[in-house]
Amino acid sequence: MQCLRTPLSDLSVLERQRTRAEWQQQGQEQSDYHPYDADYCMQSLLPVETSFRALHSCSGGGANENHGNVHGSNDCFSNAWPDIVSSMHCPVVGAAASVEETSVNASSSSSSRKRKSENTRRSKENSGGSDGKDDNNCKRIKEETGGGSAPPEAKRPNKRKEESADASKENDKAPKSDYIHVRARRGQATDSHSLAERVRRERISQRMKYLQDLVPGCSKITGKAGMLDEIINYVQSLQRQVEFLSMKLAAVNPMMDINIDSFFGGREINPTCKSGIIPMIGMSSELLDQSYLQFGSLQHDMFMDSSDLLLRPNVNPPAAVSDTSLGSCLNVNGSSVWNTNLQNVYGVEFQLGRGTALPFQSLQGNLLPNNLKMEM
Amino acid sequence: MQATKSFERAFLRQLLRVFRLSAVSYKSMSLQERKSAIKLSADVAMASARGSRKWTRGLIAKLSEEDEHRSFLRLILGTEYERLTKPCHGSWKIPRSKKIVRRSLRVCSRRKNNLRAPHGFKSSVLARTLVEKRTHALKRLVPGGESLDGYSLLDEALDYVISLRAQADLMQKLLTTFEASKLSALSKCTLPERKASFVGK
Numbered sequence: 344m345q346c347l348r349t350p351l352s353d354l355s356v357l358e359r360q361r362t363r364a365e366w367q368q369q370g371q372e373q374s375d376y377h378p379y380d381a382d383y384c385m386q387s388l389l390p391v392e393t394s395f396r397a398l399h400s401c402s403g404g405g406a407n408e409n410h411g412n413v414h415g416s417n418d419c420f421s422n423a424w425p426d427i428v429s430s431m432h433c434p435v436v437g438a439a440a441s442v443e444e445t446s447v448n449a450s451s452s453s454s455s456r457k458r459k460s461e462n463t464r465r466s467k468e469n470s471g472g473s474d475g476k477d478d479n480n481c482k483r484i485k486e487e488t489g490g491g492s493a494p495p496e497a498k499r500p501n502k503r504k505e506e507s508a509d510a511s512k513e514n515d516k517a518p519k520s521d522y523i524h525v526r527a528r529r530g531q532a533t534d535s536h537s538l539a540e541r542v543r544r545e546r547i548s549q550r551m552k553y554l555q556d557l558v559p560g561c562s563k564i565t566g567k568a569g570m571l572d573e574i575i576n577y578v579q580s581l582q583r584q585v586e587f588l589s590m591k592l593a594a595v596n597p598m599m600d601i602n603i604d605s606f607f608g609g610r611e612i613n614p615t616c617k618s619g620i621i622p623m624i625g626m627s628s629e630l631l632d633q634s635y636l637q638f639g640s641l642q643h644d645m646f647m648d649s650s651d652l653l654l655r656p657n658v659n660p661p662a663a664v665s666d667t668s669l670g671s672c673l674n675v676n677g678s679s680v681w682n683t684n685l686q687n688v689y690g691v692e693f694q695l696g697r698g699t700a701l702p703f704q705s706l707q708g709n710l711l712p713n714n715l716k717m718e719m
Numbered sequence: 720m721q722a723t724k725s726f727e728r729a730f731l732r733q734l735l736r737v738f739r740l741s742a743v744s745y746k747s748m749s750l751q752e753r754k755s756a757i758k759l760s761a762d763v764a765m766a767s768a769r770g771s772r773k774w775t776r777g778l779i780a781k782l783s784e785e786d787e788h789r790s791f792l793r794l795i796l797g798t799e800y801e802r803l804t805k806p807c808h809g810s811w812k813i814p815r816s817k818k819i820v821r822r823s824l825r826v827c828s829r830r831k832n833n834l835r836a837p838h839g840f841k842s843s844v845l846a847r848t849l850v851e852k853r854t855h856a857l858k859r860l861v862p863g864g865e866s867l868d869g870y871s872l873l874d875e876a877l878d879y880v881i882s883l884r885a886q887a888d889l890m891q892k893l894l895t896t897f898e899a900s901k902l903s904a905l906s907k908c909t910l911p912e913r914k915a916s917f918v919g920k
Binding site: 543546547551557567572574577578579584585586588590591592595596 | 745750753754756757758846849850853854856857860869873874876879880881883884886887890891893894897898901
């Protein structure tokens with residue numbers, strides 16, 4: 344969600360409402376990310392937005408113009424919509440053979456914010472003419488969720504086939520409901536079961552496509568069974584990898600337990616970690632505090648000194664401090680104080696502490712080798 | 720498809736927090752115990768960083784089956800633990816009426832028998848059983864996947880794969896940083912030489 348926020352501020356209010364309502368509809372309380380949604384959405388909402396503006400601006404223009412816009416925005420939507428994930432199930436009702444287009448002014452059966460935002464949007468765009476309305480209907484139906492989610496891609500192929508032919512026939516008087524309205528394709532069965540099945544199959548095939556992108560080496564495999572096989576193998580291999588890595592970490596760890604905290608206290612201040620710095624800065628002092636409680640008295644004293652060092656530059660400057668200033672603070676303080684501390688009796692452990700922290704500070708510009716850099 | 724930076728950050732933060740909390744007990748553990756403790760911490764960190772999803776709930780439920788882990792989890796997650804372990808709105812088990820299930824089984828088997836008799840061994844049947852077998856296998860792999868149907872199973876599997884990949888990457892990076900700093904720390908050379916060797920690496 345966070346990564347969505349900034350680009351969303353660039354979009355119009357209506358877009359924002361629409362996308363926000365859409366995420367909420369997915370029923371995820373605090374999803375930290377929608378990986379594919381966010382990435383694709385950010386790219387593809389922008390062209391949608393521009394085409395929207397085009398629609399707005401050409402109010403009541405000629406049929407050609409509107410057609411062009413409709414097709415343009417349809418194309419944009421065709422890019423945007425498959426990437427927007429909706430993970431809720433919907434009660435699918437196949438309306439016999441004809442689509443009931445939902446109307447602008449119809450009473451909404453649910454009070455979802457999405458509907459309201461759509462209404463406001465639609466009322467603003469009402470000047471767009473009938474073709475604009477088609478487009479709106481298109482989008483509206485795609486967005487429509489109510490109790491469940493409408494997989495837009497299920498209806499989009501329908502729409503695109505029928506749209507250019509039946510532009511004038513689009514009826515926008517049907518009331519909104521909680522159900523998805525699907526138009527049967529030409530020459531296909533129209534009973535509700537097969538329609539529902541078709542929707543379900545298309546959703547599943549879309550998911551399979553995503554997974555195909557995700558799992559390496561799956562581009563050649565078609566068919567559900569083979570794909571599932573690859574997915575299973577990949578999941579198993581990832582799980583095994585995690586186990587192996589945890590074993591290695593366990594092996595590395597006992598020698599390092601002294602250093603975990605101071606290590607990360609120094610590391611986070613490393614300016615090569617760009618955006619992760621500010622939230623991490625608060626953590627570094629806290630890490631060092633914790634380290635007092637955990638280690639023996641000898642190490643207590645040691646870390647007392649070094650943490651004073653690290654805490655001082657942390658505490659004084661305001662939160663939004665620049666990386667370089669912190670780094671320079673530490674450098675200045677580091678060499679002097681730690682040189683004096685060398686006189687103390689600490690011995691090897693202190694050498695350890697010094698050894699790890701300093702290289703990371705002093706090599707700011709010089710950048711750690713790749714395998715040490717953690718992308719944050 | 721990548722996990723977002725915010726997820727990675729949250730994951731790392733949680734992981735470090737967990738390490739910090741359990742570092743005391745690390746010293747007394749054997750290698751195996753340490754390994755399982757680290758794996759547990761990594762899983763918990765991943766689940767809590769991801770938020771609320773079917774597989775995170777399933778994972779936490781699976782982890783809290785053992786009593787000792789439960790207190791650990793409660794400590795880490797705090798209030799979230801209670802929220803995550805109670806069954807979510809989309810029911811844990813899809814409620815199914817026995818009568819309907821029985822009836823549909825009867826119909827299905829009748830249809831299958833009818834088909835099989837005239838046509839013999841149909842490839843579609845074979846394909847279907849293959850898919851079913853694999854779906855079951857996937858259900859066993861993805862935590863909390865037993866009660867999911869086809870579509871949401873794929874959805875959760877997708878999410879789970881992304882998080883697993885991020886987890887493996889993060890742990891790998893952690894490992895290399897630990898190893899590298901250990902190397903530099905334990906070397907006997909003086910400070911400028913140490914710096915130089917670091918640069919050389």
